[in-house]
Amino acid sequence: MSKKLKVINQGKCVGCEMCVLESQQQLKTAGLEGSYIRILRDLNDGTKFVVNVDPRVEELNIKRVVKSCPKEVFLEVEEDGA
């Protein structure tokens, strides 16, 4: 069983980038380079955001990423590696 980070409430994202910060802290990087999560403005609706997650996010402590989001955008799911 492997843990995966799933985006379940993208519509609730407010673009605060706390998840990006948490990802960077875990990777010990700063700046957007190397971040496994990116928050982009929705080009069709400027008030909304698109949450972009790199599959390598599984290398991180997913629980902490889930907790970092104040809007409960993420969910930790278990999937077997098949």
Ligand code: SF4
């Ligand atoms: S922490 Fe949650 S609300 Fe904030 S940018 Fe990330 S997904 Fe969006």
